[in-house]
Amino acid sequence: MAIRISPRPGYALAAIVGLGFSAISRKPIGSARALAATAVRAAIDDAGLRLGDMDGLLLNPSSLAAEDALPLKLQEDIGLRDLHLLAIIDAKGSAVVQMVQQATMAIGAGLAQCVACVFADTPVVPQRGAGDTFAITSPITGIAGWERQYGLFGATGAYALAARRHMALHGWSGDDLGAYVLACRRWAALHPAAALRAPLTMEQYRAAPWVVEPFRLLDCAYPMNGAAAVVVTDAARAADAQPKPVYVHGMGQGHPGGHPCRPVAGDGADPGSGGALAAEGAYRMAGIGPADVTLCELYDSFSFTALLALEEYGFCGPGEAARFVADGHTAPGGRLPLNTGGGHLAGGYLQGMTPLAEAVVQGRGAGGARQVPQPDAILVNGSGGWLEHHAALVLSPHRGLN
Numbered sequence: 001m002a003i004r005i006s007p008r009p010g011y012a013l014a015a016i017v018g019l020g021f022s023a024i025s026r027k028p029i030g031s032a033r034a035l036a037a038t039a040v041r042a043a044i045d046d047a048g049l050r051l052g053d054m055d056g057l058l059l060n061p062s063s064l065a066a067e068d069a070l071p072l073k074l075q076e077d078i079g080l081r082d083l084h085l086l087a088i089i090d091a092k093g094s095a096v097v098q099m100v101q102q103a104t105m106a107i108g109a110g111l112a113q114c115v116a117c118v119f120a121d122t123p124v125v126p127q128r129g130a131g132d133t134f135a136i137t138s139p140i141t142g143i144a145g146w147e148r149q150y151g152l153f154g155a156t157g158a159y160a161l162a163a164r165r166h167m168a169l170h171g172w173s174g175d176d177l178g179a180y181v182l183a184c185r186r187w188a189a190l191h192p193a194a195a196l197r198a199p200l201t202m203e204q205y206r207a208a209p210w211v212v213e214p215f216r217l218l219d220c221a222y223p224m225n226g227a228a229a230v231v232v233t234d235a236a237r238a239a240d241a242q243p244k245p246v247y248v249h250g251m252g253q254g255h256p257g258g259h260p261c262r263p264v265a266g267d268g269a270d271p272g273s274g275g276a277l278a279a280e281g282a283y284r285m286a287g288i289g290p291a292d293v294t295l296c297e298l299y300d301s302f303s304f305t306a307l308l309a310l311e312e313y314g315f316c317g318p319g320e321a322a323r324f325v326a327d328g329h330t331a332p333g334g335r336l337p338l339n340t341g342g343g344h345l346a347g348g349y350l351q352g353m354t355p356l357a358e359a360v361v362q363g364r365g366a367g368g369a370r371q372v373p374q375p376d377a378i379l380v381n382g383s384g385g386w387l388e389h390h391a392a393l394v395l396s397p398h399r400g401l402n
Helices: 032-046 074-078 095-108 154-170 174-188 202-207 275-286 303-312 321-326 343-347 353-364
Strands: 014-021 056-061 085-088 114-121 210-212 226-233 246-254 295-297 378-384 389-396
Touching: 014 032, 014 095, 014 353, 032 056, 032 074, 032 114, 032 226, 056 074, 056 095, 085 095, 095 114, 095 226, 095 246, 095 353, 095 378, 095 389, 154 210, 154 303, 174 202, 174 303, 174 321, 174 343, 226 353, 246 275, 246 353, 275 303, 275 378, 275 389, 295 353, 303 321, 303 378, 343 353, 353 378, 353 389
Parallel strands: 056 085, 056 114, 295 378
Antiparallel strands: 014 226, 014 246, 114 226, 246 389, 378 389
């Protein structure tokens, strides 16, 4: 009999029992479709399962990929048969977390028992850098053609506007963004597979070229070609799994709605993103609060994105994240380890799979030199669009969180 999702806080809803990767590189290594198949098979093998054990598959192609980059036919590429759950999930940068949420709900409802969730992308291609791939217009005004007419290309420009406003409200400087970048590099230095492991100084950060002010090149995610996958199953089945399962205890989403350029409140406060809404749901379901979280793996498409998430997910008050990071609290040895694999800026950008995969590694105690001592309550988030789409998970190596 399938286990139904329990409303009792602290009870594990499901478990991640498999983690798999394809090759990951800045060079051409094959199609997203082929890489995804490799990653799913690796995750199934890592879970100690067989293809015949799987009855669910969720796919997340990049929002910028061709429509057929990751088709439903991937089921046949992998060799999966008789699935009860098969879908493509598109929710911008929150989609990876949403895949795990949908797998958890399907398992709890009895629709499926073992679900693979995979992300794949190949944004770095010959004769064209990743910057060109992501240099599309972001429709933030709702006025047709406005962004292209005024040269506002890519998410970088849109996020730069949000960052500028937040920095002006709270008196931040570029060095406040740089402090976060340096902390990511310190974590990446401990991660053998991180994309950018070389030590970084504030002087080197300041010397990096501008992309769109206030973002320098080092403030932006470092895209990679590759795929990663996880396998989700019910908590009871996972009890004896090897490697160690990582349990899902809380889930939340936040989508405020309305236009992203909506008017600001009369007190001048930030309009906010979906982060606080996602946090509220995830914490409530897990029966914890931000003070109970021992590790964060946050979506950092830009340095500012992670700083804002620290505030919206309740770890800092408005405007306090810059000082929190500058004081070393998120770096190795700090009291709230953050993006322990180097994050998107230094570990490598596989969109929401970068933070999720690192959370699984940490929850298993397999982080090596970067392993945190108490990964008891792990917050993972994904965000996308123009900060308006958020999804969050509370994970733990413990089946009982309280």
